Amino acid sequence: MVNFVDEYPRQLDERGRIILPSKVREKMSDTIYVTRSMSDKCLHMYTQEEWDKISEKINQLPTATDRNAAAFVRLFFGKATSAVIDKQGRIPIAKRLMEYAGLSKDIVLVGANTRLEIWDSAEWDSYQNGLSDDFMLEGIREYGLNI
Template sequence: MFTGEFKYSIDSKGRVVFPPRFREELGTTFYATKGMENTIFIYTNNEWEILAEKIGRLKQLSMKEARSFARLFFAGASPCELDKQGRLSIPQNLRQYAQLDKEVYIIGVAKRIEIWDKEKWEAFNEDESSNYDSITEKLQDLEI
């Protein structure tokens, strides 16, 4: 399970050091794709296969939104590996999508990792932290 928040810098070649505690669980190959709120979502190979199966079960023949989601989600995806120094070379299309500049936050969100632009994460964190109680109350009736 991925948890925690880590601040790193992207080098001039688009590489970012990955938190040491995430590296082993990620495995040799993993997947990066477009996430919500202009972030990058990263999944282990196993989670990627589970997610691909679930998306494949969406009603793509009858729902335009399901087709659009699948296209955007998978077209933006890239298989990735960490180099010997534990760095991820973030694909250019994903850096542009997430509007990543110099500093990023890498956060653990249970079964996935997210990469956020520093300013966007700090603004999101500040805004949503003030609504934490309200969000929790709205979700309390969901089966988890």
């Protein structure tokens, strides 16, 4: 299993591509998957291995008999895109995904364990500034983490 940590300030080039940091590229296969976050104004980037795990879980949903499950599957996979990392370590981000996340030229790749999140730099700063100083401590208590 791949674990992503750290923050990586990046810039989108004029063609909507991101140069992945070498530390990130080392953990990636040639193909990556990018989809919308379900909870925040950012994108989620997955390795092939992690995408396969997610797909396997989603394939268990009763899409033939449950309209909500079918709608979820359509939106989750229909709004996602796959990309191949080129020889310069770049990945293209689909325009519709860039618009969804409000990405400008300055972005941040944020390690989120089994995925990377792609945030507009200003949106990432705003998100962090909106969290209370005790947010991490509250999370440790709420989720029963002993770290």
